Amino acid sequence: MRTKINKYRQIEEEIIADIKSGKLKPGDKVDSESVLKKKYNVSTITVRKAFTDLINDGYLYGVQGLGTFVAKKQMIRGLTSISFSEELIQLGYEVDMIIDSIEEVENSVASEKLGLDPHATLVCIKRVRIANKEPMAYHISYFDPEVLSCEQAQSLYETRSLYKTLAQIGIYPEWVNENYSVKDINEPNVVNQMNVKKGTPSFFIKRVTFDEKDKVIEYAETYFNRDNYSVTVNIKV
Template structure:
């Protein structure tokens, strides 16, 4: 005698099978609650339970007032490389970078993080990270202008890589400290560049990079689109 499968689980499994078979592709819209209610002769609660499981397991994403869509492939940080670009390439993404602006600034808060005087100018490189032709992150890197000049920083237009540009001038980070949190993008301009709506929650990463002498060479702030980004940490006991 076979076991009776719960309706919500059947709905969930059917959608997973459609995704795995390729019939539903990343970005495709999943049948609505009303359609699934009629198709499986179930209640709204049952359909929502299936959707909640699918969302929690990363198969779909819900957009309020629009619908439920198959999730895009995420970039999963294994925290194994200093270079974000290297990890993307290793996972099979086609990457690119659009420079937003390169400027020289004075900023007491950033100066304190870099451990330099408040009147020391800082070179700021702001860029949009692209994966598979879609914007996935907005990054701002800050470097003491005595380490990297404004003109030297502009080499990023050619290199399409911040760390490759640093390396060209013999600035080599050997380890980094990263802090992860959730933060809304409340800047209309940045939100537009990331192709998200203002006040959307993102993964916000603060990074301090050090050289082999444990001297700070860069401070960076990055907004990662949560639909594209996750972090995996392995802990060996």
């Protein structure tokens, strides 16, 4: 026996199918409420329910007076992996990296997180994460030079992965602590690398990474493009 499907679900599934197949692309306008009402022989409430669900799920966005449009694909993190690259690949993205700089610096905040003297010299790695040829995030990672030296960090140009670079010297991240907030992007270099306007709000994440012995091995700050990024958390009761 064929299971009856709610009309709003049918509308949602067919729009999602068109987006996934490429028939509808980011920025395309979807059919209006009146068109969908006639097409599916449903009420305005049913169409609006479908639109609301699709907007909440990040597939569409509405512009008052103009209509409803296909949104850019977001990276929806399920917090299932501490590797950003692995999550992107699992979600079907084509990933790449631009290494902005690898240098020795002083940073009192990072030094405190790493358990070092405020004036200690740190290895700082700055890089842009690319997903489907668009800047997704700007990472700034700090290390104790005794954990990862500038010379060792150079292999990042070949591995294209921080975790692969760490694995080469026998360091394996085990777990992380992350703090999420919203922060405007004002640093000129980050503005340019992320291709956004100065003052653009971003998801700002402070991350402390630990090894299997609960020793801190990295402190990182990351700006995520708010238009391409969201987080979902599953909580079991």
